Amino acid sequence: MNLFSRKTIVPPSSPSVSSTARYGPEAFASNSAYGRGFFELGAYSVALKRCESGHDLAQQLADMFEERAQLELTYANQLRAWSHRWHKELTRSQEYGTNKIVWDQTAKTGEPMADVHSTLSASLSESLIPKLRQWRKDRYEKSLLQYKKTNEFEKEFLDAQKSWSKLLDRISECKSAYYSACKTAKLADDAEHTAPADQRKKYADKAEVARREIGFTKTKYQQAVNEVKEQRPRYESAMKEVFERTQAFEKERLEFFKETYDEYSKLLETATLDNPILKKMNDDYKASLSTHNPQQDLAWWDQNYGTQTNSRWPEYEEYRD
Template identity: 35%
Template sequence: MAAKFSNIAQRLRNIIDVLGQGHDENEMQCIFPQGQTTPERILSNPWYDKGFCEPNQYKAAIDRCKGGYDSCDLFINIFSDRAKIERDYISELEKWSATSIKEISQTKEFGTNKKAWIDAIRASKEIANTHSDIVQRLQENVIDKMANFKKENYGKSILHVKKIKEFERDFEQVQKSWIKLLDKINRAKKEYQDAHRQFKKAETAEKIIESDRGAEEEQKTKVKLSVGTYKKECEALKNKYQQFIEEMKNSRPNYENSMKEVLDRTHTFERKRLAQFKALFTALDQSLVIDKDTHLKEMSDAFKKAINSHDIEKDIQWWNSHFGSDTNTAWPSFEELKD
């Protein structure tokens, strides 16, 4: 896959060079094709490859739930379009049948050929019944079932899907105290590291003034006191920082378990959706299978009946008796002038 992207990028660079446009490597990334097998790291995904327990990383799970809701909608729309194709086909087939029979009726055809032709048109229209059944199965066994599943599992309030909002609130509640602790750790870290930098500067100043032969003892004493003050402050802030780290370590197991508990509930929610999709894919297959459709046999029987009724010699004889050699020809005979 990497080699494929590399080749695509190289071709694009060649095109850009020909056009005289300059783009750097990072700009090329945004025009990589995003296909079914595109790696997650290339797709637009701000949560990819980060620790789930980090602040706001739970939004990846929320986003998955929202994506599931959207996929249910898409599923319904796609197969509603599929059913519409069937309905349109049925409608067009009926129009074609009516128009064809009318046109055949207006020709000079007659006898068994005309009847067989019209019967064949009527028989071929019977396939509409098969497609009507397909529409019914698609609607009842696929589309309606997904619509019911969505209604039962993705019930909405005015603003949001209730179940997804429930997950989001639970994640936020679990992270609330954890984020406060992380804020304390970050502040303590900054305070400690700032103080440590000041302490290092004070030590450097002390070394400089100690090496300065012209420095007064009072100056040296002040610098030493300053170093001592910074050292004490640094140690106090270090202890505070370490205490928060220890508090975090002690809180971590309970926090992780709580996050995992909510996450597992989103997994269960997603499993249910995926199971529904799998079941409906099977239902879709069964809805479109027509090898056991009774209408096909009826249509075939109607075709056979139409074909069997076709009698070439009968049509020739009928025509011959009405227009051909079997008709009574009015031969001319001598006639006197009548007064």
């Protein structure tokens, strides 16, 4: 027998999420992977995990930009070395006249190209990356085993579920008592029917007591289920309040990431000015950036992870042999 019942609902997918996604939240965020709805005991842990992951994602983004900055700097240094080496080679060569002048100028083109890449590297290293790392440090302050914000949310969720958990325990106890009374009554009835004639009265009295116990425990069980139904709106409201705070916390992360992408786009725009191929690359990037929608991402997450998931709620279940 199950304490809960649940209808089967397929959560809607977000139009912003590719149906072929294999990695990241899209690959496992469907609530069916967890088998529990958000309002079930302990299921809020997925919201805490998202808070924890925010720190790691910020670290990954900073690492990615740092790698790009190093690549740009390495390439800039290689271009300068290439330019200097061939200028020096040409100085010692037997070449002459206008051909030597143009050849030398060809080698010198490495210098301004190197400046473009070193400028991008410096902008990333001196502005964007430090800002991102400082934001992560300020936002995810550590407290023993957890980040302080995660610990705060966990305490709030536990507090919201405290009284609800007691109600569920009461249902479980009342249900067990009712089922036990039903089994006892069945045994008493069987004993009454098979008892010798001189003992039948004694067994009949026991069977009657057992049947009265069924009525008593059934009423207690039904009352417990009804109380849970009455308390459900209050419980949902308390859980939603905490959930919305986790949503707001995540929204700040998404918006900061969007600001970071925007700053990166501006750096690219400066570095790719007057280059039609690179300009198209940056235009495509800005077009992608224009689709960045934190509110849509949060709504999708809510559908798959949060308060819109299909939770199991306690219902009365009649005893069956």
